[in-house]
Amino acid sequence: QNVQLGHNVSALYFMENLSFKSQPVLVKGASIDWPATNHFSFNYFKHLYQERIAKRGQQSEQDQITISYFTYRSCLYTFDEFLSLTDAEALNGSWYISWNTQDPYIRSELHNHLREPAFLPPNSSEIHTAAIYM
16 A cells, blocks of 8 residues: 655645545654654653652552553563663664553653644644654
């Protein structure tokens, strides 16, 4: 199946030419100005979760961090195992994972570094999860 390709796509162009076509779309350059490109790293995520776990320890047991974690044949079977990698293993390892959470604290911290893509029409979606692919 062909993939539609866009670069610096406006919301109007996206709506008229790329959306609702039942075919994949790749929009290049959509995240070029995101602060996340300077902040997101293995260590950033590791420290974010360690900070959240420490805060959770001070709150009630009902305050749980729910994580969906996918290993994609990485041999890192749990999210805790992923977070326990050393810096060298994280930088030099051969792994690909994804994870997401609906935890309000983590979601808020992640969204501080993200921007709504300019090609999406206003109010086109509400972000309730924070999905990361690494």
